[in-house]
Amino acid sequence: MYKPTQYFKAGMLALALTVLFVIAWECYWRSNGFAISYNDDESLWAYARKQIYQSSPARPVIIGSSRIKFDLDLATWKSISGEEPIQLSLEGTNPRPLLADLARDTSFKGTVMIGVTEMLFFQPDHNHFEIQANKRIEKYPHWSLSEQESFRINRVLESNLVFLQENTFSANSLLKRLPIESRPGVFVFPNFPLKFAYTQLNRQTYLTDALVADTAIQAGVKDVWKKLAFNPIPATKGDTLTALIQSVKADIDKIKARGGDVVFIREPSGGPFREIEKSTYPRELYWDRLLKETETIGIHFEDYPETSNYTCPEWSHLAPADAKTYTQSLISIMEQKTGWKIKK
């Protein structure tokens, strides 16, 4: 005969096993050298997006892809300007939808820094490099009070538990690392090494110390670039490119008309990656044309001795230590080129 107390005993066993599992799982990842990293999800982005109305040259809104997210050191910027920039960039994403979102928001009158990675920035409208940006833009107005509270609680948990990193340690992410060959003809997004990068609460992302020190991890990331970037989609040209630049100009004009300002930034890249970028997106046809037709100032890392000599460990992003000095140099160059008052 079944006794009611059985449920209680079962529940207690389940609780004990779950707690034991969580402790063991957390200890396992910590013992393997992993540190706290925040999920860079819709809520974290929305949390940053809420702050754009306090933007100024000393506290710009940053949009772009991964390079400006890794290379612009927010702590260094804050130590120089007294204020922390608002980081809205998204890895692997074309930032034009983010620019359009800022242009549409009539309450936004601030300063925007746009990171340009040509392979992403010059993709035509409605391609899959916009998915992450559009997801966040659509979610932001519907970020409910309940989700905001969950975000607050989640922040406390993520500040203390290493294994709470969906893109790295979730069941799905780990399953994707199983050595299962996919059927021919199906593109499967390659996996970055587990110790590629980590993200802070202000959305600052850094390469890990392990990656900077270990050439094997660097090679793992380079393999990903080889699969993704070394067979690039043909560059956008002709009328599509003209329309694309015109739409960027229209968005920038809207922001400028409200008293805001915009600057383009081209962060360092290196090795074979840079060579492919040069051949696929020649500077004069893309970067120079973008600046000219949008009538906007741009800072290209190759134009300044203080920013042109960095080495990216995995060809695409700066090491954290270099991000600090790069940011210091960038602020000086920006003040000089734009006339903005950034330093305290």
Place this chain on the structure above:
Amino acid sequence: MVFNSYTFIAFFVILLGLHYLPLPWKFKKINLLWASYLFYALWNPPFILLLWLSTVVDFYAAKLISEEENPIKRKLLLMVSLVLNLGMLSYFKYGGFLLENFNLLMSSIGVSYQAAQPDIILPIGISFYTFVTLSYTLDIYRKKFPPEKSFLDFALFVTYFPHLVAGPIVRPENLLPQFKSPVQATKEQFMWGLFLLSLGLFMKVGIADGMVAETADFIFGLPCPVNPLDAWSAVLAFSAQIFCDFAGYSTCAIGVSLCLGITLPENFRFPYASIGFSDFWRRWHITLSTWLRDYLYIPLGGNRKGVSRTYVNLMITMLLGGLWHGASWNFVIWGGLHGIFLCLERLYKTHRKNQVTLEEASENTWSNFGLVLLTFIAINITWVFFRAHDFGKAMLMILSMFGVIPGAPKFVSTLDIYKIAFVTIGILAFHWFMRNSSLVQLAQKLKWWQMGLAWAFMLIVVILTQKSSGSFIYFQF
């Protein structure tokens, strides 16, 4: 607020603490009511007003109906309630759809007038609480029971948070009597409630969001045809997703409510082990199918007005049932397909000489398993219309599934195919073995440590999946 969120965990712990304090029952009911409003308001506070409006109008309309002897005045009062409830539902849910079709109609007859598309936000759960309040007023009109005297009990019946946004669609006789005297969960009920909450979260977070949603969303979002294996993978993935998402919500709701000592009706009974469509609707979204039966099919005449009227009534019920799910022709087609399958099944059973008895149908024989698979495949075909954004995409998927478009590209990885196969076979097998049983019976067969292991497995999968606040699909209905 959704069950799979940290906010809900905090909310529920505080609520349980208050509910089990030695306080008067009335205080606890007020507490539950405020908690329910908070649960709803944390999504979009202004829509609380609609909930209040519906509650107040139906409480007083029902009261006046019960006091009124004049049949015309009774009908008029009923009309007030129907117009308000169905009017709100029509405006918020079908306003855009009606205008869109009006515009299409105008342009098809050469009129260039285009009505502006309204920017209407759909209040979450409006279809559910509208049906809850309607059933109350209709039952009072039919003199099924006297009107509720306590406004507090009535407001709590309408607003009680576990069922508020996505069902189960409760009836007055399910819930109102439970508010009359103090209730507290027994230790057994409380633990079973927690088990059901864990199971519901496992279904939603671990399976629907964690294992299958990505493939279904990706393939159904593509504008191009796909390889047959990819198309079937996406449809099977959606089939598992919609079940685990919706049944997961209902299981959470029933579990949460049971922890408070209040029983909600069963909403799913292993539907993918159905033999035929009438069996499916006895197992899928049971509270909706019984609602449609009692307040639409039977009032239309049911099967009492001749053979052809029975089929017409069935079709009307299923078409409107489809439309209830969303303002799109695809939902109407989905309902229509279910209606056609139900009619065919009825026709077959009527003309078959050797009727299968319920006992025979409930046996786990190989022939019955074949019928289960056949039903499952037919249900999957109907899901295409339910999931696709428009008719064109649905047809593209159907053509892709049956390999009509040669050379269509492949998108789904081998790993994802394995995951979908694992989940589909798992769900089918579980439903098949459980089709004549229940979770309570299964739990009673298990030893306590076996149940504990299964429970721990579900919790660990939820934690490992790390998807904390994905919305439930049925919220949009």
